[in-house]
Amino acid sequence: MDMIPKVTQALAGEDYTVYAYFHDGTVRRFDAKPLIEQGGVFLSLRDEDFFRTHLTVLNDAVAWDVDGTRDPRTCIDLDPCKMYESCPIVDDPLREVTHTPTQTARRADGNNGRSCSEE
Secondary structure, three states: OOOOOOEEEEEEOOOOEEEEEEOOOOEEEEEOHHHHHHOHHHHHHHOHHHHHHOEEEEOOEEEEOOOOOOOHHHOEEOOHHHHHHHOOEOOOHHHHOOOOOOOOEEEOOOOOEOOOOOO
């Protein structure tokens, strides 16, 4: 890999999946269930509402803003290089649906909105 991949947007999907939008235009699907099953720091992601509403992008990575301060030191984040290499490229789910209540997009610029497997 010649470049360092950067996540520009993250979207929570069904059944603990995350769609990560990378700066090169690809969308990759990440299955978070194996992480949640590990417990530990990932245990809070088991709450589906928390999983969806705290999902964001921090420091160019998929992250969950645990305490609502957008502080990278207190977030749960995923390695964007590993995601880029191991997660499958998928079609943009936002092109298929205009809006569903279980999908929440988070953009890197903090402008969060609904329109917009491995660690």
